[in-house]
Amino acid sequence: MTTLLVILGGCAAAIWVPMVEVAQQIVPAEHQGKALGLVSSGTSYGVFINSLLLTSLLPAAGWRSLWIATFALVALLAIAGFIRLRGLGRRREPESHAGHAKPSIRARWNDLPKGLVAAVLFMMFLNGLSCMPYQTYLSAFLEGEAGYGADTAAYVWRVIGVVGMVGGFAIGALADRITVRRGMIVTYLILASSCLFVLNAAGGEASWLLYCAAITFGISFNAIFGLVPAYISQAFGAGGATLVFAIGNIALGVGGIAGNVLGGALKESIGSFEPIYVIMIGAAVCSGLLSAMLPSEHRFRLEAQPAEA
Template structure:
């Protein structure tokens, strides 16, 4: 099989796989207005549900990502993860109380945690340098944007309004099984860097500390903390905010969330492609600054017709996720440590931004009103913008240009 053929095939399979992860993960946010009415839940419950899933995602991503780097095959771990999160997502439709819903969301977080670090490490190894940023952006941002935020809102809301919110969770079983079969058929089984991985595995305790001594990795960890705060706060509370504060109908809310999804998908592709040409660092700084305006649009724009294009133009943050969570780390560390580095960045970021921040935001929303969550989100992306200024550039095209300029000066 030609390298190009496998690269493209792997890209398609992982695109669908990680997109479906976010279909399952975001289902709770879109369905919460329906669930809360039946189970008598409030904003604090929503924050705790989002936080618990993020906590387990963080622990699982960091530990299983590191574990996968030590194994000859990452394929089996990926298949088991897909089957497990599909099962726990479906079981969420059977809950009768907040506690049982919390349990199944926590187990789903355990299953979903290793999917991104494993997928991106496989993709980084299979991608040609000139397409690395684009490929990783398509999987990391465009896939969850298309499947999790464009397709999911209308499908889930239609299922919830037509057949009840429980049926929306049950419907995830079939696509989950199909994706597991695709991985089994089309993802290669062998680790491309087995010998390096075996040497790296001999120092499991030193690996995390040595990674954090790298300036780019440490900065990416910190950026992840604040950027995930921006993302999880927005995605968790915006559906409820639009219906309760803005007074929008479920259909209007679904349309605006769909617009966020289109932006997620489009900017995930555009920003990654631009970073291949103009560098990772300047694109991360520019589009992170733009992302800070998105919560302000949701806060101050009242007309749905005006909000739709404005959220599209400002919801650029998910396109930036690929850069600090996948591409920059993959270009910073050795190939055998990519899943470990990505798991660390995602894990710590989810712990702070996905676990701590939504819980605080939920209690703050109950005390001060849902408007406060938009300010919390804006603060997160602004801090990420400032931290990005201290990154070292990793894009091959920029490094080649810098080297050519250096040689020209020397000659």
């Protein structure tokens, strides 16, 4: 099972990391927020489809039928993606590297603006620190400390999934109008408010705050994982964006691990998950401040126009 999970994680990263460069080539810059926001919402659609398969196939045909069905769906998506993207790299190659050796990873890394790269990587670390423990400990916090039952926790997750199906696209559309950088600021403030709602919903008597938390997390979680790659896609050139996003996903994973370990350690030492949600608020606010300090992606578009002309 561990081997299968490692392979699954590797396949997910192999699909997601090149998405920023694919977006550069096939999606106009003014629509990348919407496009990548919709892509990031794909997890919510998958969860929804899995829930349908779970209720329809599992009782009748057993758990193996779920694996076979999901395999068939993924195979169809892979074929569709191969057909749509075939030849994309070959069409780009003559324009950018005709007669020249492809630069090495080290050369591409040396050409990147180090300050901007460091800011983006740190922001992705904070993304993992603020988003992953939220999901990991939400049910345990609601049932073990906040005074809610398992049915309420399940309903909260359902709300998160349904809102997430449109949240990434909606915030992406907003970001395309107000700039991706400003969209990230709004999103991190929404995420911080979601953590605040969770903390104030403790006691089992403020369910409306709990549902506000579910709605705001469903919006912000999917938006974050669409807006950050959209910004990277526009801030870094072809090849550089993929490299930054690949390393950024490592920072994201490290942040998620750190948050989960810290949350578990705090629970064991203090007896509550509340401190980790306070830390998540701090991480979300720091991400918002960091986003405010980043240069607007419009600047990079203007710098790229003479070269394209």
